[in-house]
Every structure is written in structure tokens, then in C-alpha cells.
Amino acid sequence: MRSAEAAAPVALSELMERAGQSLAEAALRFAGPVPALLLCGPGNNGGDGFVAARYLHQREVEVRVAALGEAQTDLARAARAAWGGAIEPIEDAAPAPLVIDCLFGTGLKRGLEDAVSERLSGLVKSAQWAVAADLPSGVEADSGGLLSQVPAFDLTVSFGALKPAHRLMPAMARMGRVVLADIGITADGPWFEIGEPALPPVAPDAHKYSRGLVHCLTGEMPGAMALAASAAARSGAGYVRVSTSAPIAGLPRSVVQVGDAPLADPRIGCLLVGPGLGKLPQLLTLALTSHRPKVIDAEAIGHVGDPARLKGQDAVITPHSGEFATLFGELPGSKAEQALAAAAASGAVVVYKGADTLVAAPDGRLGFAPPAPAWLATAGTGDVLAGMIAALRARGMPAFEAACAGVWLHGRAAERAGPYMIADDLLEWL
Ligand SMILES: NC(=O)C1=CN([C@@H]2O[C@H](COP(=O)(O)OP(=O)(O)OC[C@H]3O[C@@H](n4cnc5c(N)ncnc54)[C@H](O)[C@@H]3O)[C@@H](O)[C@H]2O)[C@@H](O)CC1
Numbered sequence: 001m002r003s004a005e006a007a008a009p010v011a012l013s014e015l016m017e018r019a020g021q022s023l024a025e026a027a028l029r030f031a032g033p034v035p036a037l038l039l040c041g042p043g044n045n046g047g048d049g050f051v052a053a054r055y056l057h058q059r060e061v062e063v064r065v066a067a068l069g070e071a072q073t074d075l076a077r078a079a080r081a082a083w084g085g086a087i088e089p090i091e092d093a094a095p096a097p098l099v100i101d102c103l104f105g106t107g108l109k110r111g112l113e114d115a116v117s118e119r120l121s122g123l124v125k126s127a128q129w130a131v132a133a134d135l136p137s138g139v140e141a142d143s144g145g146l147l148s149q150v151p152a153f154d155l156t157v158s159f160g161a162l163k164p165a166h167r168l169m170p171a172m173a174r175m176g177r178v179v180l181a182d183i184g185i186t187a188d189g190p191w192f193e194i195g196e197p198a199l200p201p202v203a204p205d206a207h208k209y210s211r212g213l214v215h216c217l218t219g220e221m222p223g224a225m226a227l228a229a230s231a232a233a234r235s236g237a238g239y240v241r242v243s244t245s246a247p248i249a250g251l252p253r254s255v256v257q258v259g260d261a262p263l264a265d266p267r268i269g270c271l272l273v274g275p276g277l278g279k280l281p282q283l284l285t286l287a288l289t290s291h292r293p294k295v296i297d298a299e300a301i302g303h304v305g306d307p308a309r310l311k312g313q314d315a316v317i318t319p320h321s322g323e324f325a326t327l328f329g330e331l332p333g334s335k336a337e338q339a340l341a342a343a344a345a346s347g348a349v350v351v352y353k354g355a356d357t358l359v360a361a362p363d364g365r366l367g368f369a370p371p372a373p374a375w376l377a378t379a380g381t382g383d384v385l386a387g388m389i390a391a392l393r394a395r396g397m398p399a400f401e402a403a404c405a406g407v408w409l410h411g412r413a414a415e416r417a418g419p420y421m422i423a424d425d426l427l428e429w430l
């Protein structure tokens, strides 16, 4: 965002004008024309606040402004001067129905002083509506960490592009609804929010193998593979085959159950190993002898041992935080940095799951999942995701794109399935 700002074809003051106007507009639409208190910090986040105050005043909203110290940048000084109205010290500011936090944004370097963060929390808690400009003050933009106490906001208005913290825990849980204002510049780069996927169409001359064969290796708990294989079948694979020594209940009749099948079969579009695997590391070893693309999930991730074993495997791995730590140990940095380091160390596409799922590629691409419902936190939903990604991979999508598409579709299916869904229900919504 900083380099996009520097390269912007318009003056920075114009960007601030647009940011402040967008903030005012979004707050007004969200809360209505209720009396507003803007809290303005010393940098450009504060500058956005002075601009927003001016626009709210023009729109005949009752506005007060409280500042934390003097403006420290030329842009913020100009915005403060253009406001022209009264400015209270933040220590004395009385509560208001609408509080707009413009204390700090991407420039935050350390936690807020205790007195300031307590004041902010008090004003936010007594407000009917709390809106944050760009980021709630106290949030670290790049990591999603909280550098000081951060109250819960109802709305966060970001500018130009989302920052990592908008999609990383714990910060994202404090932001309420997040909206992105177009200020006329965009930040392109290898980090992005995962959007609705373009799925490969079914060719008019398709046959079941050309649409993609998913081959599943079952372990000790066949129920998990029943979920994963069903999800693969419902995600457009032409053929789903499960190799198992005993019949598995609950699979659609279209899913074929076989004893052994050669894993070198070139028709296999994607192998799936892990869901319900249990203590059968030999099945992972078997999968790694196949040169076919593969999705490695659940217990199989724990059996990998050395991440370098996955080099050259054309693999997608789908760890939750426990499985991630088992395979990669405690890596330094933010979740984003850890996911990328894991992808580089393993050569695999890493789907680092959780409330803030990330998809990392060894080449440095990093997809941030849009927020998914917390009711996905129920046993078996990860198995469904693994089956979905395997089907998309077998359908010919490259590993990274298949993983991103699977994550996006999984979240949207959960939205449709609704609260108290179980993993089985998710299958109906794929
Ligand atoms: N993304 C964009 O294109 C645009 C960004 N703008 C705004 O500019 C913001 C970034 O502005 P700045 O870089 O000036 O940064 P901030 O306004 O976030 O704050 C930086 C200032 O606060 C000081 N500071 C940092 N942590 C502190 C702490 N804990 N206690 C006391 N002082 C502290 C710094 O030394 C610096 O003076 C964005 O978040 C956004 O709101 C908009 O004005 C215009 C367009």
C-alpha cells in the first residue's frame, strides 16, 4: 500500500481527501446521522479523521473532534487546519453515540499508552456505534497481532487494499464488518484476498476420466474418508475411487470401493490421503511413491516427518495449527510468514487452516480466505475441504488455484448450511 501510494498518479492530499470522505460516507450509512466523535491521532490516520469530520459537518451531522497531540505530518496538519472547528484534548472528550477511531492506522509502531487505550476502550464501549478508520488502533497491520488492548468495533473502513490484519486473528475478530473504500489506487502483489473461483467448465466431449479421477487411500477411521470422498464427488470429479480393505458405509453409490489399485495409474488426477488415516504411516509412504498430484491431510501430515520429503511431490497439504506445528515446528513471524516459510520448506502448497485460513505457495503467493462462519469449527469439516481440493485438482486446476478455490467454496457452503450444521450437512451445499 505504501509503494502504491508513492506511485499514485494523484497527490497524496487527494488520497487523504478520498479516504476521509469514504470514511464519513460509510459511517453515516452505517450509523445514520447521529452525533459523532472523531478521535484523531498524530499521523495520516488522524488526517483521515479531520477530513471525515469536515464531510460529516457538511452533511449536517453534529460532530466533535478530539485529538491526541499535534499533527506530525504535513498532510495531517493541512487536514487539521481545513477542519477549522473546535478540537478537544482526548482526555476530556465526552462520549458520543458514534465514535470514529482515527488514532493510528498502518503507522502504529508500538502499543498505545495505557491511558490512551483505556480512553479509547471506554469511549467505544459507551458508544452505540464504533467505527475504525483503516484499522482499530492497537492492531499491528502486518501480523494481525494486538499491540495494546483493542475494543470490539462494529465497522472498519479500509482504504485502497485490505491489510493482512483485516484477515488475520486475533485482529479480525475486533473489526466488525470490514469495508474497503476505493480511493483510486490498488496494491498489486503476491498477497491477496481469495475471491470467487473460475471453475473449469465441463467439456462437451468429457468422459469420467477426463473430468478427473480422485483416488482415496482409506485408513483406520473410514467415516472421515466417507466425508472426504463424498465431498470430492460433489465437487465435480468425474470419478471417485476409494481403496479399502472393508466396505465403507455412508458413501454415495457412485463412489467406487476397490481393494488395491495401482497408484501409478496415469488416469489418477489426484490422490487423497489422510482423512481417517490413523496410525498407518505406510499409506503415506505408498502415496509418496506415486508421481500423481496429491492432497495430504489430517494424520498423514503428522507422518511426513521431514518437510523436505514433500519436495517434488506436487502436493497440497491442509494442516490445522496442531498439524502445522507437528510438521514444521514453531516457526517465527506472523501466521502469513509461517505459512510461506512452510511452503518454501516443503515445496508444497500449504493450506494453513483456522478461523483465518491462508493458502501459501512455494513461489511466494499467499491467499487470505475471506471470513468464514465460526460454525465450521466442528469435526469433519476439514475432511470435506480436503475432498473438495482433491476434486478441483483432479479437474485440472493447478495446486495453488485448486486450494484457493476449495477454501473459498467451503466457506460459502458453510454460510448456506447455517449455524449448527455438521460436516455431513456441508455436503448438501457444495
Ligand atoms: N492507504 C492509503 O492509501 C492511504 C492511507 N491513509 C491513512 O494513513 C494511515 C497511515 O498514516 P501514517 O503512516 O501517518 O501512520 P499513523 O497515522 O497510523 O500513525 C503514525 C504516527 O504515530 C506515531 N506512533 C506510532 N505508534 C505510536 C504509539 N503507540 N503511540 C504514539 N505515537 C505513535 C508515529 O511515530 C507516527 O507519527 C493509514 O492507516 C490510513 O488511515 C490516507 O490518509 C490516505 C490514503
Ligand SMILES: Nc1ncnc2c1ncn2[C@@H]1O[C@H](COP(=O)(O)OP(=O)(O)O)[C@@H](O)[C@H]1O
Residues within 6 Å of the ligand: 298, 320, 353, 354, 355, 356, 357, 372, 373, 374, 375, 376, 377, 378, 379, 380, 381, 382, 383, 384, 385, 410
Ligand atoms: N472459528 C472458525 N471460523 C471459521 N472457520 C473455521 C473455524 N474453526 C475451524 N474452521 C475451519 O473448519 C475446518 C476444520 O478443519 P479441521 O480442523 O481439519 O477439522 P477435522 O479434522 O475435524 O475435519 C477448517 O477448514 C477450518 O479452516
Ligand SMILES: [K+]
Residues within 6 Å of the ligand: 045, 101, 102, 103, 104, 105, 132, 133, 134, 135, 136, 137
Ligand atoms: K484507526
